[in-house]
Amino acid sequence: MIVRQISVFLENRQGTLAKALSVLHDNGVNLRAMTVADTADFGIMRIVVNEPEKVEKILQAADYAVKITPVLALKVEDAPGELMNKVQELADGGISVEYVYAFATADPDGARVVFKVDKLEQAYKILIGKNIVNSDDSNENYW
């Protein structure tokens, strides 16, 4: 499915991540997924949450630079080759993956993998065509 991921600019120094997380905590936000990309000077925290628009406003009010980016979130069965097959389909369809991160859920079905791709709509169509995702599987808050 397509989910709206929130990206947050963080300076790369001690305590900035803890502070951002405490802002989310203070507002009762539960993280579904999270990753931090970093350079020597700064990082980008990417999170998946329920009600992204609401969380975006919370972070903006706390003086963070925030951006909502639509990304693909796929269920991946707990078996060898499951992720490889999906990435191969995207590659065959001419889709470039800009970044990817995986995380576990309480769901017994397996893990989730988030893909930021260059041509999102096209990638989504390819995955539906290959029965990798269901078109009705569109409730962001499902997981």
Add this chain to the structure above:
Amino acid sequence: MGGEKVYWNEPIETMGRAQMEELQTTRLRETVKRVYQQVPFYRSKMQAQGLLPEDIVRLEDIQKLPFIIKQDMRDNYPYGLFAVPLSEIVRIHASSGTTGKPTVVGYTKRDLGIWAEVMARAYSYSGATKKSCIQIAYGYGLFTGGLGAHYGAELLGASVIPISTGNTARQIMLMKDFGTTVLACTPSYALFIAETIVEMGMDLSEFSLKAGIFGAEPWSDNMRREIETRLGIKALDIYGLSEIIGPGVACDCLCQNGLHISEDHFYPEIINPVTGEVMPEGEKGELVITTITKEGMPLVRYRTHDLTMLNRDVCDCGRTLIRMGKILGRSDDMLIIRGVNVFPSQVESVLLSIGNTSPHYQLIVEREDNLDILTVMVEVNEEMFSDEVRGLEELEHKIKAALSSVLQISAKVRLVNPKSLERSEGKAKRVIDNRKI
């Protein structure tokens, strides 16, 4: 100095006060008459105040005349303030400007002669003579430092090494092999050279260095002592600005108790930077200079924005030329970084040219290993923020490239969180200067 000539131009350097003022009065009147006739800018400004050249009779009458500021030079870019036709101009120099347009100055042949004369005096204040070997490690080019220091050293008759800036190891090798006795560069570069000599495992006894003429950036007495100890020389402060002529407007003598202004060419005043009124002698204020002999681009009452004080007492060296104190600071927000003038507004214009809105920013200046480091902190706003590391790094590089092309010096760029930069009473604090000078 055993039998060597102590003064370069004894009649001028030791001229009595009354005689000097007579000379200045004559030259001032000529200058005012000339700019009134030749430069529409001055004529209209004087007319607006109901002034005629004949109203300037005594030296004090200079106070009736309006000031000229750097913005006037930009408004008249490039040649609007020249008082001679371009055919009489033999050299053009320029310094960096806030909007990308430089400040332009033009010299006639006679102006270049005056410049060499005042620079030769400056060298002679350090004890340099035609027997000296002078290494010029100021940049050569549009910047006035290199060529100004060069022609003065040639006029003195010294052996000149026009090495320009950079390649410190080579500077040091030639300094040793050629027997350099006088080094001309920025004080921070002098310290850097001193450190590199130690790093290269060389000993001061291998060098013939006796004095240094250091300028183009503010420095303290502590830094002077450090340079003197590390290089085993006398370190003299030289003052100048391209608008007036370049280096050589004033220079320390070996007494190091104030910089002698070549006041037969540059008439100094100290004003209250807020009211514009002339301050009593000895009081601290903004230095205002009138060029009283320049032909190409005479400036009448140019506000330097440099804060200092004047002293007309005869110096222990015997010179009567008026002395100015070390520069105590600026009366505007200009920074001098590695000898280059930097205005916060230049940074703002760069940031504006990259995004649609100018983000908040702050300039942090530090001195590491005796070199000035400029870091520009930029608050990331929603418009600039990219979800991808690559996007933000590209933005950093773009800002960096644009800054170095506009400022003429390289700057570090650091992206920081929105609203994280210090603001005082809602107004952004644009500059933090952590240099200990």
